[in-house]
Amino acid sequence: MHSFISKTTSQTKRIAKKIRETYPNHNLILLSGELGSGKTVFAKGIGALLGIDERHIKSPTYTLIHEHASTPKLLHADLYRLQAKDEIIMENINLWIEGKGIAIVEWPEVALEDFQKPHLHITIEKNGEDERLITVIEKNDERSGI
Ligand SMILES: Nc1ncnc2c1ncn2[C@@H]1O[C@H](COP(=O)(O)OP(=O)(O)OP(=O)(O)O)[C@@H](O)[C@H]1O
Ligand SMILES: [Mg+2]
Secondary structure (H helix, E strand, C coil), rough: EEEEEEEEHHHHHHHHHHHHHCCCCCCEEEEECCCCHHHHHHHHHHHHHHHCCCCHHCCCCCCCEEECCCCCCCCECCHHHHHCHHHHHHHHHHHHHHCCCEEEEEEEEHHHHHHCEEEEEEEECCCCCCCCEEEEEEECCCCCCC
16 A cells, blocks of 8 residues: 655645556556545546546546546546446446456446456545645555466
8 A cells, every 4th residue: 555645736746647657557447536636636637648638638527437548548437426236337348348448437436346346546645735644545456466
């Protein structure tokens, strides 16, 4: 488990990039944290690494999923509005990863135990107006050894 303190949005984006570079095989990233904690800011940091204009990464609240044609391609989901686990969305995410894409999921709690491994479960806690505690937990697939 790794923890980071961020005091600005740019630090959060930098931490996101560093985490992605530290765990290049973890192509699924789950982001937990209360409303306004910085999950989408974190996603913008990952997007920047892939060359995606950060204005194109926003909370996909109404669509649930946004797909970005970067290399590798990025799927950005926000499950806040889901009342229950949705098999079609889970299958979409699985196929996306199998197709060499990266997937970021905000509000993964509705299906937390069901996401494929390996993945990173990142929690962002608000420690005040601008300070955030960012914690990374690696969930590894015992079978593949990573
Ligand atoms: N250190 C920080 N890191 C990230 N965001 C910060 C930080 N300090 C202040 N903020 C502010 O917190 C807010 C984070 O918004 P963001 O949309 O990323 O939250 P979110 O977790 O995605 O929320 P939601 O659950 O509604 O999707 C922004 O307004 C941002 O400017
Ligand atoms: Mg968001």
